[in-house]
Amino acid sequence: MLKSTSRHQQQQTMVSLVKSSTHKPHLLQIQAHLTRSCLLQNPKFSLLFLSSLCSSRDLRYARLFFSQIKNPSSSQYNTLIRAYSSSNSPKEAFFLYREMRQKGLKPDPISFSFVIKSCVKFRSVFCCLQVHGRIIRDGFLSDCLLLTTLMEFYSSFASREDACKVFDEMSQKDTVAWNVLISCYLRNGRTRDVLMLFDNMKNEGVCEPDDVTCLLVTQACANLGALEFGEKVHRYIKERGYGTARNLSNSLISMYSRCGCLDKAYDVFKGIGEKNVISWSAMISGLAMNGFGRDAILAFEEMRKTGVIPDEQTFTGLLSACSHCGLVDEGMEFLNQMSKEFGIMPNVHHYGCVVDLLGRAGLLEQAYRVIISMKVKPDATIWRTLLGACRIHGHFTLGERVIEHLIELKAQEAGDYVLLLNIYSSTGSWEKVSELRKFLKDKGIQTTPGCSSIELKGIVHEFIVDDVSHPQKHEIYNKLDEINKQLKIAGYVAETTSELHDLGAEEKANALSYHSEKLALAFGVLVTRPGTTLRVTKNLRICIDCHNFAKFLSGVYNRQLIIRDRTRFHHFRDGHCSCNDYW
DNA sequence: ATAGGGTTAG
Numbered sequence: 001m002l003k004s005t006s007r008h009q010q011q012q013t014m015v016s017l018v019k020s021s022t023h024k025p026h027l028l029q030i031q032a033h034l035t036r037s038c039l040l041q042n043p044k045f046s047l048l049f050l051s052s053l054c055s056s057r058d059l060r061y062a063r064l065f066f067s068q069i070k071n072p073s074s075s076q077y078n079t080l081i082r083a084y085s086s087s088n089s090p091k092e093a094f095f096l097y098r099e100m101r102q103k104g105l106k107p108d109p110i111s112f113s114f115v116i117k118s119c120v121k122f123r124s125v126f127c128c129l130q131v132h133g134r135i136i137r138d139g140f141l142s143d144c145l146l147l148t149t150l151m152e153f154y155s156s157f158a159s160r161e162d163a164c165k166v167f168d169e170m171s172q173k174d175t176v177a178w179n180v181l182i183s184c185y186l187r188n189g190r191t192r193d194v195l196m197l198f199d200n201m202k203n204e205g206v207c208e209p210d211d212v213t214c215l216l217v218t219q220a221c222a223n224l225g226a227l228e229f230g231e232k233v234h235r236y237i238k239e240r241g242y243g244t245a246r247n248l249s250n251s252l253i254s255m256y257s258r259c260g261c262l263d264k265a266y267d268v269f270k271g272i273g274e275k276n277v278i279s280w281s282a283m284i285s286g287l288a289m290n291g292f293g294r295d296a297i298l299a300f301e302e303m304r305k306t307g308v309i310p311d312e313q314t315f316t317g318l319l320s321a322c323s324h325c326g327l328v329d330e331g332m333e334f335l336n337q338m339s340k341e342f343g344i345m346p347n348v349h350h351y352g353c354v355v356d357l358l359g360r361a362g363l364l365e366q367a368y369r370v371i372i373s374m375k376v377k378p379d380a381t382i383w384r385t386l387l388g389a390c391r392i393h394g395h396f397t398l399g400e401r402v403i404e405h406l407i408e409l410k411a412q413e414a415g416d417y418v419l420l421l422n423i424y425s426s427t428g429s430w431e432k433v434s435e436l437r438k439f440l441k442d443k444g445i446q447t448t449p450g451c452s453s454i455e456l457k458g459i460v461h462e463f464i465v466d467d468v469s470h471p472q473k474h475e476i477y478n479k480l481d482e483i484n485k486q487l488k489i490a491g492y493v494a495e496t497t498s499e500l501h502d503l504g505a506e507e508k509a510n511a512l513s514y515h516s517e518k519l520a521l522a523f524g525v526l527v528t529r530p531g532t533t534l535r536v537t538k539n540l541r542i543c544i545d546c547h548n549f550a551k552f553l554s555g556v557y558n559r560q561l562i563i564r565d566r567t568r569f570h571h572f573r574d575g576h577c578s579c580n581d582y583w
Numbered sequence: 584a585t586a587g588g589g590t591t592a593g
Contacts, residue, residue, distance in 0.1 A: 047586070048584065152590075178590090182592050183591080215592065219592085251592045278593045282593040302592065
């Protein structure tokens with residue numbers, strides 16, 4: 001009796017020893033000992049040992065040990081599969097899976113989960129589909145977690161529809177499943193549906209949204225500029241007691257900033273007990289995008305004082321602050337500082353800000369030289385930024401050169417040609433305009449329609465150019481006519497020569513009067529009380545005519561207007577815009 | 584004495 005107890009104790013010691021060892025030489029010693037005491041013949045013990053080997057970084061040794069096992073159990077396969085699925089040779093996991101199937105061993109749902117994850121990692125849709133088929137045949141379709149993994153696979157590189165299909169077929173949907181669905185929608189740009197899903201979750205009452213849901217929905221609100229909905233989510237966050245979660249607060253800062261609501265962003269920021277680099281960067285970017293470049297720089301200095309170390313994205317925010325406010329010297333100084341003082345090499349986004357900064361300041365050649373001489377490969381976006389600057393300054397020879405670069409990257413988009421068209425028309429080069437128009441027509445190049453959204457009472461209304469789909473279209477168009485008349489009295493003159501948005505529109509003047517942002521603004525004026533701030537989000541750049549229109553509208557109708565376009569915020573008040581001049 | 588799954592901030 002006494003003897004067996006001490007043996008039991010010895011074995012206990014071995015168990016804890018094996019469990020706590022991840023160091024390879026140690027494990028080798030232990031293995032020798034285990035072999036001597038015949039403990040490795042015990043399948044449970046050898047499984048334990050295998051899992052210890054797997055948690056040491058060297059999987060090759062685990063593999064070697066595994067290959068010496070005569071008839072590995074499915075648990076032993078599972079352990080190794082799991083290890084490979086998170087290693088940098090995830091294919092091995094799939095091979096092991098096939099091997100065990102060939103031996104007639106049946107993987108359990110958890111191993112399936114790991115196998116799917118591995119296939120996602122080595123990006124084989126084929127393998128994933130194969131495994132999915134197997135999962136169906138093995139009858140694991142009631143496993144919510146496993147199906148969630150499958151959804152994640154479909155949403156990550158197959159199709160959104162398939163992910164939805166898996167979701168619909170789930171008998172039990174828990175919050176994580178909803179979250180995966182939401183994150184799938186978010187990735188696919190179905191932002192408005194995300195808001196709907198949030199409401200569904202709450203109303204159906206089956207699944208309470210959790211902190212991750214809130215995080216995702218907040219991002220959706222930020223993308224849409226849906227302030228009211230965002231505030232609703234914020235209230236929900238507080239109700240549920242997530243108010244102190246830093247990741248949520250950081251996301252809220254970004255959401256409020258991107259809705260043009262800086263004071264609220266700042267309130268959230270102030271409320272964070274321990275601000276990390278993400279909190280600071282979110283605030284800095286928020287200040288930057290809303291046109292408070294100097295304050296963004298002050299915030300950066302403040303951040304340094306508190307000892308938080310800036311990272312890549314902090315500098316992206318800072319440099320964009322400089323570009324939005326025309327702080328050329330400061331921007332160039334930060335570009336130097338980031339690598340010299342903080343060892344952060346500028347990436348394409350950093351250079352992008354610098355190109356924007358120099359370009360807007362009219363230093364086009366210098367901007368071009370930055371792109372040519374930078375160490376990273378220029379992407380389409382950075383060329384497009386320079387093209388935007390060419391439009392501002394009516395520089396068409398450089399504009400043509402930039403288009404060449406875009407073509408070389410095979411990244412030229414309809415919008416780029418539209419920019420070039422605008423450059424030509426602003427410089428009065430009408431021959432080139434018609435030439436390019438013909439080219440686009442022949443090639444069948446379609447432009448992205450301008451799309452603006454405005455949120456009222458938590459509902460996001462979207463408008464496209466010449467939109468006729470809105471139920472209140474007649475009232476909206478009447479209102480727009482009325483506004484046009486009022487603004488003309490105040491001195492507004494429609495600018496019909498320098499901007500072309502829509503290639504399909506034959507009548508330029510006509511096309512201008514129905515730009516989506518005007519429709520959204522007219523709708524806002526129509527359905528809100530006098531004095532209500534209107535917030536419009538636009539997918540493309542706002543054109544100069546709509547910008548003028550908004551300026552006059554803010555004065556004549558005494559409204560504060562906040563228009564967010566592809567590049568920045570424009571705050572209009574009393575007939576003026578926060579950006580001194582239009583850009 | 585027996586490994587162990589899914590979503591997530593700027």
